[in-house]
Structure formats: C-alpha cells, structure tokens
Amino acid sequence: xxxxxxxxxxxxxxxxxxxxxxxxxxxxxxxxxxxxxxxxxxxxxxxxxxxxxxxxxxxxxxxxxxxxxxxxxxxxxxxxxxxxxxxxxxxxxxxxxxxxxxxxxxxxxxxxxx
Amino acid sequence: xxxxxxxxxxxxxxxxxxxxxxxxxxxxxxxxxxxxxxxxxxxxxxxxxxxxxxxxxxxxxxxxxxxxxxxxxxxxxxxxxxxxxxxxxxxxxxxxxxxxxxxxxxxxxxxxxxx
Numbered sequence: 001x002x003x004x005x006x007x008x009x010x011x012x013x014x015x016x017x018x019x020x021x022x023x024x025x026x027x028x029x030x031x032x033x034x035x036x037x038x039x040x041x042x043x044x045x046x047x048x049x050x051x052x053x054x055x056x057x058x059x060x061x062x063x064x065x066x067x068x069x070x071x072x073x074x075x076x077x078x079x080x081x082x083x084x085x086x087x088x089x090x091x092x093x094x095x096x097x098x099x100x101x102x103x104x105x106x107x108x109x110x111x112x113x114x
Numbered sequence: 115x116x117x118x119x120x121x122x123x124x125x126x127x128x129x130x131x132x133x134x135x136x137x138x139x140x141x142x143x144x145x146x147x148x149x150x151x152x153x154x155x156x157x158x159x160x161x162x163x164x165x166x167x168x169x170x171x172x173x174x175x176x177x178x179x180x181x182x183x184x185x186x187x188x189x190x191x192x193x194x195x196x197x198x199x200x201x202x203x204x205x206x207x208x209x210x211x212x213x214x215x216x217x218x219x220x221x222x223x224x225x226x227x228x229x
Contacts, residue, residue, distance in 0.1 A: 004157070031215065042221035043158075043204065056216045090157055096215065101165065102148055103217060105157035 002027065004093050004106035012112045018079040021109045023091030025072050031055075031096025032074040033103060034066060037088040046089075049074055050096045078111075086113045116141045118207050120220035127195045128228050135190040135223045137205030147188040148206040148217070149179055158204060164188060175199070195227045 005024045013019050025032050033056075034046040045058040049068035068074045072093075078085055088110050092103035117140045127133045139145060146165050150158040162173025169181045179190045188205060205220040 006157075033217070035219070040221070043219040045216060045218070048215060050215070092158075092217075101146065102160045102163055104160065105150070107155075107157045 004091060004104050006089075006091050006106035006109050008109060009107065010110045010112075012114065013081050014114050015081055015083060017081050018077065019081060019111060021076045021078075021089055021091075021111075023074045023076070023093075023106060025074070025091075025093030026104055029093035029095055029104070030072055031094045032068055032072065033092045033094075034074070034076050035090045035092065036060075037090055037108070038086075043090065046076065081113045083113050086111060116207065116209055116212070116218050118205050118218050118220040120203075120205055120223045122223050123221075124224045124226065126226045126228060129197055130194050133192050133195045133199070133225065133227070135203050135205075135225060137188045137190065137220060139186050139188065139205075139207045141186075141207050141209045143209060143211050146208040146210055147179075147181060148208075149173065149177070149188075149190050150204045150206060150219075152202040152204065152222075154201075161190070161203075195225075197227045197229050200225055200227045 007022045031050045033048040035043040037043050048056040052068045063079045066076045088108045090108045091106045094103045119138045148163045149161040152158045162171050164171050164181045172178045177192050202222050202224050204222050206217050208217045
C-alpha cells in the first residue's frame, strides 16, 4: 500500500510570495494533519482536516490555510511568506476515527524563504 | 493544557549499551502515547504506541517503552544500542476523550550512538 506522499519535496521562495504544498494520504485515510518542524521547536501542529472539514487548528496566523478535497488529498497554503516560515512541513494521515491510533507521515516539504 | 516534555535535547550512548529516551506528559485521563523516529531528510516513522493494557509495549527495531501512570511518563528503551539507532526521537500524546483528535509532540531528543 502506498504511503503518504508530499509534493514538492523542496521549495525556494522569496519573502512576500505565497506557496501551496500538497499531500496525498494513504488510501482509505480520511484525516490529514499538517505540522511545521523547525530546529528547537519540534513539531508544531498547524491544522487537521477530516472529510473536507477543518476539525482542529493550531496557533498559527491566518496566513496559513488549508483545505481537503473529496478524495482526501490536502493542500496547505502560506501567503505573504516571511523568513521565519522556512521549515520542514510534514503531512500525516490517519483513518481519523475516535479510536484511531498512529499517524503516518510523509517525507515532508522543505521550504526555504529568502 | 495538554503537553509533552522530552527533557533531554541529546542523549549519547555507547554501542551495545542500553539506552533510555525520556518522555513525560500532561494529559488528564488515559491518553494514547506514541514514539516516532526521524532519520535525516525523512518524515517521522512510527515506533510503538500505548493505548491500554500491559504497561510495557514492544515496537519496531527492538525498541520498547514503559507506561507509568503515576509518574506520567512513557520512556523509550532499548537493551543494546546500535550505531544505526542514531536519529531524532519524538514522543507524542493524544487525548482520545478530548474530542479534538489532536496529537501533541515533544520537541524531540537526538540520540547519538557511538561506536
């Protein structure tokens, strides 16, 4: 069974631009979560989508947004990029049920903002 | 508020020696607990989980973890470390009764196994 895929793997942008990252979950998984990983900060939760609805949201500014499509694929958008947005963005999928267990992570998208 | 603490940024251990990576949590009730490992330029890989039952859980690559409810800890252990175990380890918690379906991760502990 294919794992979680993320595209692109690497991105270089300049301040002020916007960027869209994509995540395809494991087949049958309906929950997709996004995390920002930076050295020293660990994984910071951005948001989680389940069946096309945002179910949870972390403490990030409104420049960070996302959506989920009917096939469970998810996109994350960051507008007006800042230098501090440089990070590894990880996507994780799970079945999303109440008794659900572990999340499965993609390889991440490395975003560099110049 | 729910939180996870990994008190050590880095743990060094000699190959062949036992290793412990510490994790404590602050979640009311009976949380779900997880350990993940991250190798350079890779996403996180699931190692093991505690949901209920036996306090000692066994996972991938010879790792195990012990759930201690009174100390609110979930330390990761391995009896004999390998150089290839060198990686970044994350502890995570989920409160299944919070209705949020949200996973909270610690800041990570870098494990270095020295040959």
